[in-house]
Amino acid sequence: MPPVPPPLRRLLPALAAATTLVLAAAACGSGANGGTSAAEDVVVTSFYPIQFATQQITGGAVPVSVLTKPGAEPHDLELSPQDIGGMTKARLVVYADGFQPAVDEAVGLVDPAKVLDVADAAKLTLTLAEESGHAGETDPQHDDHGHSGSDPHFWLDPSRYAAVAEAISARLVKDDPQHAATYTKNTAVFVEKLSELDDEMRRGLEQCRTKQLVTSHAAFGYLAARYGLQQHGITGVSPEAEPSASALKAVADLVSSSGVTTIYQETLVEPHFAQTVAGSTGAKVATLDPIEGITSASVGRDYFEVMRSNLVALRDGQGCS
Ligand SMILES: [Zn+2]
Structure with a gap:
């Protein structure tokens, strides 16, 4: 696929949302x-x-x-x-x-x-380098969203x-x-x-088979830090950034070697990176919502409902008892 210029690349997944916004x-x-x-x-x-x-x-x-x-x-x-x-x-x-x-x-x-x-x-x-684990997201080209380091x-x-x-x-x-x-x-x-x-989150995530949390969009760094998990983002903090082949391989290796059974995608973002890694490792794909907005596609009607849906997904995906 030829490289798509960044503004267009960012626009494509947001097209439906943008149309709604204009209307x-x-x-x-x-x-x-x-x-x-x-x-x-x-x-x-x-x-x-x-x-x-x-x-x-x-x-x-x-x-x-x-x-x-x-x-x-x-x-x-x-x-x-x-x-x-x-x-x-x-x-x-x-x-x-x-x-x-x-x-x-x-x-x-x-x-x-x-x-x-x-x-x-x-x-x-948390800095971007810490939150994106070893998935290679310290590449400055992925930091075009103004997160300015945090x-x-x-x-x-x-x-x-x-x-x-x-x-x-x-x-x-x-x-x-x-x-x-x-x-x-x-x-x-x-x-x-x-x-x-x-x-509830602390109790629910206390006893889990795996502490490695593999997500597409690296939005869960503070959640992971709070409840003893380790986040590995596939695309880094910007949901549409394209991970490199080596970053995808590093995540796939981690999934295979650490017994990760579930990779999390975001509610509204096209999930093909998560599915690429899942397909090559046999892991399944589940949804974690970063709660950057509530729509009819959200797994709950407000922050509390979506967080509790996230907890259910995490307990299942991380094998928590
Ligand atoms: Zn975000």
Whole structure:
């Protein structure tokens, strides 16, 4: 196959999502504020996990919008002028620096007093080299998504996600003392739910036949680190990056030598790399959802449901008792 230029290569898997996005935008004629509320009242969030946490905390007290529409690939998000206009008028913009280059750039146009970057609260301690294991993803050509050295997928570790929720809550309380009691109470409930999930994940992944976690998109580094697994990403942090032949062989060798029975693909990404490795090793393919957005293809209706579906898939695939 002739090499496809990177922008097109990234576009192809996102085509269906992009079509939906265009239709949705045409239908409602609005950008980031997504509807009828005055833009000034809106908290604009960058992508699903930050949107979900903010909604859980505000409980409807203020409107929350999201820049990454459901089904859109968040790493490669492109913003419309309306999106950027909505950001500059928002009461607060919440994002994680280093995940979405378009958002990082647009935040530069927003009054810094109305921006909250949760990257610090998320403690992004894993680097790309660590999270991608030995699959060869340190090649700089695979790092064209602006991750700038840190693994951004903090929300797949409920304890990191809880720390981010606390940071969002503290900021909302400070900016909007009128609703402080609501925010504080809702945050306590949300953090408690995350803590219960964390306990379930720890218990469920304690006794597993294999600790090697082979995934297509290397989004599960913090989850693996939290629960004693070792992630090996086939395509690295960017879902559409093409792994080299030697990287595929290295993963296949690991699968064969370490008794890995299951390779995980992502919900929305074409699975042929996972299936290539599975086909050459006899492993089966299962789905792990990185929860970068919720669509009808997701294995649950919100973060908690999808995480619990992921736990079921992991317990089966890793042979946990
Ligand atoms: Zn990702």
